[in-house]
Amino acid sequence: MATLTKDQAEDRTTVGHSARIEHVSKSFTGPAGRQLVLDDITLDVAPGEFVTLLGASGCGKSTLLNLVAGLDAPTAGTITTHGRPALMFQEHALFPWLTAGKNIELALRLRGVAKSERRTEAERLLELVRLGGSYGKRVHELSGGMRQRVALARAIAQDSQLLLMDEPFAALDAITRDVLHGELTRIWRETQLSVLFVTHNVREAVRLAERVVLLSSRPGRIAREWTVGIEHPRRIEDTAVAELSVEITEELRGEIRRHGQH
Amino acid sequence: MVSTEKTASVAKPAKTSKSDDLAGLEAGLDALDAVQSHRTPLGEVLVKKVLPPLIAVALVIVVWQTLVWAKVAEEGSLPAPSAVWDSVSAMWLKGTLLEVVWTSVSRGLLGFLLALAIGTPLGLLVARVKFVRAAIGPILSGLQSLPSVAWVPPAVIWLGLNNQMMYAVILLGAVPSIANGLVSGVDQVPPLFLRAGRTMGATGLRGTWHIVMPAALPGYLAGLKQGWAFSWRSLMAAEIIASSPDLGLGLGQLLENGRSNSDMPGVFMAILLILIVGIAIDLLIFSPLERSVLRGRGLLVKG
Numbered sequence: 001m002a003t004l005t006k007d008q009a010e011d012r013t014t015v016g017h018s019a020r021i022e023h024v025s026k027s028f029t030g031p032a033g034r035q036l037v038l039d040d041i042t043l044d045v046a047p048g049e050f051v052t053l054l055g056a057s058g059c060g061k062s063t064l065l066n067l068v069a070g071l072d073a074p075t076a077g078t079i080t081t082h083g084r085p086a087l088m089f090q091e092h093a094l095f096p097w098l099t100a101g102k103n104i105e106l107a108l109r110l111r112g113v114a115k116s117e118r119r120t121e122a123e124r125l126l127e128l129v130r131l132g133g134s135y136g137k138r139v140h141e142l143s144g145g146m147r148q149r150v151a152l153a154r155a156i157a158q159d160s161q162l163l164l165m166d167e168p169f170a171a172l173d174a175i176t177r178d179v180l181h182g183e184l185t186r187i188w189r190e191t192q193l194s195v196l197f198v199t200h201n202v203r204e205a206v207r208l209a210e211r212v213v214l215l216s217s218r219p220g221r222i223a224r225e226w227t228v229g230i231e232h233p234r235r236i237e238d239t240a241v242a243e244l245s246v247e248i249t250e251e252l253r254g255e256i257r258r259h260g261q262h
Numbered sequence: 263m264v265s266t267e268k269t270a271s272v273a274k275p276a277k278t279s280k281s282d283d284l285a286g287l288e289a290g291l292d293a294l295d296a297v298q299s300h301r302t303p304l305g306e307v308l309v310k311k312v313l314p315p316l317i318a319v320a321l322v323i324v325v326w327q328t329l330v331w332a333k334v335a336e337e338g339s340l341p342a343p344s345a346v347w348d349s350v351s352a353m354w355l356k357g358t359l360l361e362v363v364w365t366s367v368s369r370g371l372l373g374f375l376l377a378l379a380i381g382t383p384l385g386l387l388v389a390r391v392k393f394v395r396a397a398i399g400p401i402l403s404g405l406q407s408l409p410s411v412a413w414v415p416p417a418v419i420w421l422g423l424n425n426q427m428m429y430a431v432i433l434l435g436a437v438p439s440i441a442n443g444l445v446s447g448v449d450q451v452p453p454l455f456l457r458a459g460r461t462m463g464a465t466g467l468r469g470t471w472h473i474v475m476p477a478a479l480p481g482y483l484a485g486l487k488q489g490w491a492f493s494w495r496s497l498m499a500a501e502i503i504a505s506s507p508d509l510g511l512g513l514g515q516l517l518e519n520g521r522s523n524s525d526m527p528g529v530f531m532a533i534l535l536i537l538i539v540g541i542a543i544d545l546l547i548f549s550p551l552e553r554s555v556l557r558g559r560g561l562l563v564k565g
Contacts, residue, residue, distance in 0.1 A: 093458040096559040110463040140560025143295030
């Protein structure tokens with residue numbers, strides 16, 4: 001299944017990594033006492049690599065993403081990234097007091113881009129997500145799919161090497177989600193960003209990723225990894241996508257079943 | 263020629279058609295999903311927004327006139343609408359009407375701006391600094407329920423009968439409203455915005471300026487509106503209680519003069535003017551501001 005040739009794989013190891021997660025554990029103190037959410041996670045994301053983190057609820061995948069984003073600190077272990085990663089949420093998180101274009105410009109401004117260049121750059125990023133004429137649109141004038149595309153453009157505007165995505169398409173209808181999968185793949189290939197994408201949707205994981213990482217639940221541990229060698233552009237209905245999805249779903253079910261046994 | 267083209271298109275058909283396909287599909291979805299927003303035409307605004315209050319005012323005047331005709335009260339205590347109108351036109355002809363109104367309005371607005379300048383940083387401090395909130399948060403919301411008229415006697419003793427005393431009373435009335443409005447505005451900022459801001463590098467003062475303040479704007483505006491109402495009320499209380507020839511004639515003194523001269527049309531006129539100024543400032547300044555902010559965010563629900 002592996003698509004990477006041996007050379008490419010070696011290339012990536014020499015270039016380094018976009019994110020290096022080493023023996024990371026996280027526990028929270030709740031009403032039920034101390035609870036281990038993530039247990040000894042070790043995971044590298046190579047530059048330009050697309051990795052999906054897959055797991056049932058309670059596997060701590062969003063927690064892991066927050067740790068990588070620097071919004072929270074791990075209890076044990078280390079996380080290394082180059083600069084601040086960009087983060088996309090399930091909700092678009094666009095600021096409603098700004099237009100689509102100004103949302104992107106705010107990211108540029110906070111990154112330190114000169115005022116004279118912001119407008120052109122924002123227009124370019126809107127073109128990238130195929131929302132050319134939407135610079136002056138208010139957030140509430142955009143559909144759910146368009147909002148997530150603006151959010152994607154805003155995340156790219158942060159110019160970080162690593163893009164973290166926390167189930168960004170989960171709230172969209174199936175057709176829109178499918179279109180956005182295609183868009184994300186295209187943009188990822190154009191920008192050569194590294195992406196760490198969290199989802200509970202197996203097909204989505206397989207359709208998008210070069211590598212799928214399955215987390216077990218309570219505590220979250222890495223259960224298994226798959227390298228996805230299906231050629232792009234992929235489609236959600238491709239047989240190869242379906243076959244691997246079936247295999248991964250079986251494994252995921254097994255993980256979930258273990259929790260019912262005691 | 264034809265055959266080479268054919269092989270080329272057969273070799274890579276999926277890629278080109280697929281990406282065109284995607285763009286087309288996306289354009290279609292965007293067109294289907296686009297939210298249409300339109301502004302209501304002027305005629306509809308007139309019928310739905312302007313007409314009802316005019317009818318209400320007309321009704322009040324009719325009921326008022328009926329009561330006068332029915333002689334439910336002595337003529338001295340319930341003047342006819344026409345008598346009140348005569349007082350207004352007499353003042354207008356003397357040229358003092360606008361002067362009196364302006365004396366109070368300028369005081370009220372200046373006091374309000376001062377309250378704005380003090381209440382805003384105070385509100386931000388209370389909202390963002392835990393210690394400050396614990397220390398003065400409850401006092402600040404408690405102060406809102408203290409009628410500002412209670413501040414008039416001490417203010418007169420400390421500052422004397424002058425404009426400073428008026429401003430002090432306005433500030434004590436309006437600053438808590440403005441600060442509290444901002445605090446509740448900040449409290450209602452969705453945590454998602456703060457997280458999104460943090461991942462974009464908006465922390466500390468930059469976060470306050472780019473994320474917290476604009477996100478809190480609707481609550482802040484509500485506080486400003488209430489702050490204006492409190493400014494105006496406090497000022498009227500101060501003007502009624504503390505009258506002195508040095509202070510110049512404002513609406514409050516006009517009311518007080520009417521009372522001491524047993525001039526009921528004058529008293530009614532003063533009350534109506536105070537009411538009209540309060541409503542006018544709200545309609546001319548705060549309501550348009552609030553509406554434009556809410557409309558910009560898609561929060562103005564059409565019923």
